Amino acid sequence: xxxxxxxxxxxxxxxxxxxxxxxxxxxxxxxxxxxxxxxxxxxxxxxxxxxxxxxxxxxxxxxxxxxxxxxxxxxxxxxxxxxxxxxxxxxxxxxxxxxxxxxxxxxxxxxxxxxxxxxxxxxxxxxxxxxxxxxxxxxxxxx
Amino acid sequence: xxxxxxxxxxxxxxxxxxxxxxxxxxxxxxxxxxxxxxxxxxxxxxxxxxxxxxxxxxxxxxxxxxxxxxxxxxxxxxxxxxxxxxxxxxxxxxxxxxxxxxxxxxxxxxxxxxxxxxxxxxxxxxxxxxxxxxxxxxxxxxxxxxxxxxxxxxxxxxxxxxxxxxxxxxxxxxxxxxxxxxxxxxxxxxxxxxxxxxxxxxxxxxxxxxxxxxxxxxxxxxxxxxxxxxxxxxxxxxxxxxxxxxxxxxxxxxxxxxxxxxxxxxxxxxxxxxxxxxxxxxxxxxxxxxxxxxxxxxxxxxxxxxxxxxxxxxxxxxxxxxxxxxxxxxxxxxxxxxxxxxxxxxxxxxxxxxxxxxxxxxxxxxxxxxxxxxxxxxxxxxxxxxxxxxxxxxxxxxxxxxxxxxxxxxxxxxxxxxxxxxxxxxxxxxxxxxxxxxxxxxxxxxxxxxxxxxxxxxxxxxxxxxxxxxxxxxxxxxxxxxxxxxxxxxxxxxxxxxxxxxxxx
Numbered sequence: 001x002x003x004x005x006x007x008x009x010x011x012x013x014x015x016x017x018x019x020x021x022x023x024x025x026x027x028x029x030x031x032x033x034x035x036x037x038x039x040x041x042x043x044x045x046x047x048x049x050x051x052x053x054x055x056x057x058x059x060x061x062x063x064x065x066x067x068x069x070x071x072x073x074x075x076x077x078x079x080x081x082x083x084x085x086x087x088x089x090x091x092x093x094x095x096x097x098x099x100x101x102x103x104x105x106x107x108x109x110x111x112x113x114x115x116x117x118x119x120x121x122x123x124x125x126x127x128x129x130x131x132x133x134x135x136x137x138x139x140x141x142x143x
Numbered sequence: 144x145x146x147x148x149x150x151x152x153x154x155x156x157x158x159x160x161x162x163x164x165x166x167x168x169x170x171x172x173x174x175x176x177x178x179x180x181x182x183x184x185x186x187x188x189x190x191x192x193x194x195x196x197x198x199x200x201x202x203x204x205x206x207x208x209x210x211x212x213x214x215x216x217x218x219x220x221x222x223x224x225x226x227x228x229x230x231x232x233x234x235x236x237x238x239x240x241x242x243x244x245x246x247x248x249x250x251x252x253x254x255x256x257x258x259x260x261x262x263x264x265x266x267x268x269x270x271x272x273x274x275x276x277x278x279x280x281x282x283x284x285x286x287x288x289x290x291x292x293x294x295x296x297x298x299x300x301x302x303x304x305x306x307x308x309x310x311x312x313x314x315x316x317x318x319x320x321x322x323x324x325x326x327x328x329x330x331x332x333x334x335x336x337x338x339x340x341x342x343x344x345x346x347x348x349x350x351x352x353x354x355x356x357x358x359x360x361x362x363x364x365x366x367x368x369x370x371x372x373x374x375x376x377x378x379x380x381x382x383x384x385x386x387x388x389x390x391x392x393x394x395x396x397x398x399x400x401x402x403x404x405x406x407x408x409x410x411x412x413x414x415x416x417x418x419x420x421x422x423x424x425x426x427x428x429x430x431x432x433x434x435x436x437x438x439x440x441x442x443x444x445x446x447x448x449x450x451x452x453x454x455x456x457x458x459x460x461x462x463x464x465x466x467x468x469x470x471x472x473x474x475x476x477x478x479x480x481x482x483x484x485x486x487x488x489x490x491x492x493x494x495x496x497x498x499x500x501x502x503x504x505x506x507x508x509x510x511x512x513x514x515x516x517x518x519x520x521x522x523x524x525x526x527x528x529x530x531x532x533x534x535x536x537x538x539x540x541x542x543x544x545x546x547x548x549x550x551x552x553x554x555x556x557x558x559x560x561x562x563x564x565x566x567x568x569x570x571x572x573x574x575x576x577x578x579x580x581x582x583x584x585x586x587x588x589x590x591x592x593x594x595x596x597x598x599x600x601x602x603x604x605x606x607x608x609x610x611x612x613x614x615x616x617x618x619x620x621x622x623x624x625x626x627x628x629x630x631x632x633x634x635x636x637x638x639x640x641x642x643x644x645x646x647x648x
Binding site: 039041043044045046047048049050052053054055056057059060062063089090091 | 236239244245246247248249250251252254255258311312313314315402405406409410412413480483484485559560563
């Protein structure tokens with residue numbers, strides 16, 4: 001069974017560190033990497049008429065720019081000889097990552113942690129925290 | 144940023160100047176009223192053409208809306224009751240596929256459309272209905288709300304089916320599109336369809352300026368005067384100034400493009416609606432022993448019409464009229480709102496839309512009416528938002544101030560929604576383009592000042608007449624396109640039953 005390392009990726013330094021660590025581990029354990037980029041989205045957020053009208057077009061643009069952003073990262077890994085896949089999803093980061101992990105039985109999750117000030121810890125750190133509580137697979141938080 | 148500011152200042156000055164020119168005579172407010180009324184009155188007389196029934200003048204247009212609801216209800220075999228659970232499931236996202244994330248959800252489409260309808264109609268409109276039509280008007284209002292669910296179901300499906308996708312990926316839809324395309328494609332009545340579409344668009348611009356604007360400005364102003372000291376208030380006789388302030392706020396969003404103001408207002412609306420609802424429930428809860436009596440009054444009034452000018456029919460006319468004004472079913476505005484949401488199934492949008500008259504009229508309007516009846520404020524000679532305010536104050540003395548904030552916010556959100564409906568109609572007529580859009584937006588802001596300056600009676604008549612005028616072409620279109628909707632609904636239902644449209648949660 002091939003192991004999959006799921007890496008939450010949004011381009012920040014913290015995520016880059018998580019990514020580097022996952023790559024290092026993957027080399028040892030001959031695992032594949034799966035990059036997940038989540039665009040924050042809630043179906044219960046209020047929307048104005050104009051936003052509603054532009055939503056479909058906006059979604060296309062957002063997905064396109066997200067793919068453009070993670071494509072070079074994936075290419076770089078591939079040329080370094082690492083097996084890697086990626087996906088762009090809409091939703092709540094924790095829920096999406098857990099959902100993906102559920103479908104890949106032998107997987108592990110790698111996420112970064114910023115935690116610079118107390119406030120950012122409270123806000124940004126929450127993805128890592130809630131993953132620890134709800135993930136169906138082992139989670140590695142990279143500082 | 145600098146150019147934006149200059150634009151806003153220029154805009155405000157222009158608005159100021161345009162009102163200044165009226166500044167002669169006894170008071171600015173009276174002058175504005177005097178100029179506007181002769182224009183409004185003939186329109187009102189045509190739309191509210193009444194026939195005497197059993198000695199009471201019955202405006203035909205009110206019957207027109209109710210009959211549409213009745214026909215749609217029977218044609219779709221009481222879809223508002225059969226489809227209610229399905230509608231709730233859709234809004235809860237039980238049929239939303241994971242791939243739909245990032246698109247407008249059913250919940251968002253519903254709340255956005257509601258932001259245009261929940262507002263002053265529920266607060267001030269109900270008060271007008273019960274102060275003129277007595278407690279019994281509430282019964283007819285609820286009935287009209289239930290029937291309106293079927294009209295809204297129909298028009299929103301049509302709005303979705305015949306919406307127009309522009310080259311830049313944005314969508315435009317609404318009665319003007321289904322009247323034009325639907326009648327051409329399905330009935331081979333291209334010329335008539337185009338004619339109806341144009342009539343609808345013109346009336347919709349009028350409705351946007353009337354009910355979607357002047358009535359809102361008028362009632363917001365009235366409540367501000369009320370909480371800042373009544374007759375001694377600084378604001379007495381300064382409706383034009385209040386209107387100017389609101390016009391600047393609305394103008395900075397729709398002309399200046401400052402989206403953040405609009406966003407803040409729209410984010411506050413659900414909170415305000417929540418506070419209003421909870422406060423209403425608290426008052427009803429505090430008088431729980433009187434609820435039975437209040438419902439008794441509502442039923443008794445509905446069928447005896449005691450003490451109401453025009454008796455039963457008088458109560459009925461008021462109930463129906465205010466329900467239509469509040470939930471806009473059959474008017475066609477909701478079809479414009481819902482057609483902006485993208486869904487692979489037009490019919491599912493119809494199911495979501497049928498919840499609007501339910502929430503708006505059956506729940507919120509009934510609650511307001513109960514509070515007014517229970518409080519005994521009905522015995523005073525107050526009307527409009529002042530009556531609701533007085534009724535709430537009997538239990539929660541501080542509530543008029545909260546209500547004043549809520550009224551201003553509701554007024555703003557309704558204005559934003561209607562400025563959009565009016566704009567869509569305007570661009571349908573004259574084509575898209577920044578300068579064309581701003582010309583409309585400028586006129587829209589001007590009417591805020593007119594609305595705030597006038598007294599309630601003429602404003603309400605003009606608002607009603609323009610809103611109801613939209614229903615004439617819209618409902619004829621609905622009748623002609625009913626078979627199309629039926630076909631779509633049957634296909635959709637078959638897909639649900641075969642499991643092709645899957646329940647995911």
